[in-house]
Amino acid sequence: MTTEETTAMRQISGAVLRSVGDDRPYSNSAPIQIEDVDLEGPRAGELLVRIEAAGVCHSDLSVVNGHRPRPIPMLLGHEAAGIVTELGDGVDDLVVGQRVVMTFLPRCENCDACREGGRLPCVPGSTANGLGELIGGGSRLRRGDESIRHHLGVSGFATYAVVDRRSVVPVGSDIPPAVAALLGCAVLTGGGAILNAGRIQAGQDLIVVGLGGIGMAALLVARAIGCRTITGVDPSPEKLSLARSLGADDAMKPADALQSGVRAPVVLDATGVGRGFETAFELTQVGGTTVTAGLPQASDVASISPLRLTAEARTVIGSYLGSSIPSRDIPRYEDMWRAGDLPLEKLITRALELDQVNLAMDLLSDATELRQVIVLPQD
Numbered sequence: 001m002t003t004e005e006t007t008a009m010r011q012i013s014g015a016v017l018r019s020v021g022d023d024r025p026y027s028n029s030a031p032i033q034i035e036d037v038d039l040e041g042p043r044a045g046e047l048l049v050r051i052e053a054a055g056v057c058h059s060d061l062s063v064v065n066g067h068r069p070r071p072i073p074m075l076l077g078h079e080a081a082g083i084v085t086e087l088g089d090g091v092d093d094l095v096v097g098q099r100v101v102m103t104f105l106p107r108c109e110n111c112d113a114c115r116e117g118g119r120l121p122c123v124p125g126s127t128a129n130g131l132g133e134l135i136g137g138g139s140r141l142r143r144g145d146e147s148i149r150h151h152l153g154v155s156g157f158a159t160y161a162v163v164d165r166r167s168v169v170p171v172g173s174d175i176p177p178a179v180a181a182l183l184g185c186a187v188l189t190g191g192g193a194i195l196n197a198g199r200i201q202a203g204q205d206l207i208v209v210g211l212g213g214i215g216m217a218a219l220l221v222a223r224a225i226g227c228r229t230i231t232g233v234d235p236s237p238e239k240l241s242l243a244r245s246l247g248a249d250d251a252m253k254p255a256d257a258l259q260s261g262v263r264a265p266v267v268l269d270a271t272g273v274g275r276g277f278e279t280a281f282e283l284t285q286v287g288g289t290t291v292t293a294g295l296p297q298a299s300d301v302a303s304i305s306p307l308r309l310t311a312e313a314r315t316v317i318g319s320y321l322g323s324s325i326p327s328r329d330i331p332r333y334e335d336m337w338r339a340g341d342l343p344l345e346k347l348i349t350r351a352l353e354l355d356q357v358n359l360a361m362d363l364l365s366d367a368t369e370l371r372q373v374i375v376l377p378q379d
Helices: 058-064 124-133 176-197 215-225 235-247 252-260 274-282 306-311 326-338 354-365
Strands: 007-015 032-040 046-056 079-087 099-102 142-143 146-150 160-164 169-172 204-210 230-233 250-252 264-269 284-292 314-320 350-354 371-375
Touching: 007 046, 007 142, 007 176, 007 354, 032 160, 032 354, 046 099, 046 176, 046 354, 058 079, 058 252, 058 354, 079 176, 079 230, 099 176, 124 230, 169 326, 176 215, 176 264, 176 326, 176 350, 204 215, 204 252, 204 274, 215 326, 230 235, 230 252, 250 252, 264 274, 264 306, 274 284, 350 354, 354 371
Parallel strands: 204 230, 204 264, 230 250, 264 284, 284 314, 350 371
Antiparallel strands: 007 032, 032 142, 046 079, 046 160, 046 371, 079 099, 099 169, 142 146
């Protein structure tokens, strides 16, 4: 494949964030615009993917509302799946026509953090994400003379994306696109938080605080591996009911959980707010582990007792992307789904078209959905 071929531009349609912190409803203020964008072809070590489906996650909303500052204009979307349509030089372990899952933290495999078995985020990958670039450097997106930034190395709210090979994991063609998309963020983050960070085992009890997409994914993974009892905690009666239908043994509001006396050796905070972390800490039994996987606003704080950490031999651990190595962990979840043990379809509460992305952010802000999936038109 020649250099000229790999750098050829194609016009795509994508959801570009033009302003941050706009008033709600976003469906009126429209901070995200659907635009025709020029996409450079894949360079060495990269590939072109035709996007089939992209999940809508709080990490997208946190850029829109300004809680996670990112450079704009930026083409959003980081939880996506699609079909390989072109390979850059050096990508010889994938084939055109293969379905891949995109993950939002590429791993260079060379930095000290990458040698920690998934425990720490890759340093070059994190740096590139903060700049809105691919890990190989720079952006492949333009609109005229204007450079468009990438969102977490993916920019999946688009008809096509160029991504680094280190940002994708191949999956079987039998995995539906919407399910495959969820494997790249919701399942990696929620499932990995309890398996990799919390190190939960079959036969143990688990409490999940915060029953959004991440918390519900953790609940499903916990059921799949055979946890003894699973308790869901959330202020929403609708989500408590859904948690029970997904296999939670009990589900209750935070105040009720704190008063009930229920405790567990592993408790996941998937709320993304300081008060949720405090609740998770209180629900963790003596000697237990509190895992936090949410991304609160930078100004948010929480208060816990250092004395209790010492006297009760507690562990508190943060987990980013589920402390995962995607190439290792996604195949495990794929096998769970294929065996019928991980019914991820039940997490998808709404399918939308690309031009409904501002509405999706409103619904996510209202906490009325688990996982909305944007379904892209196929050629």
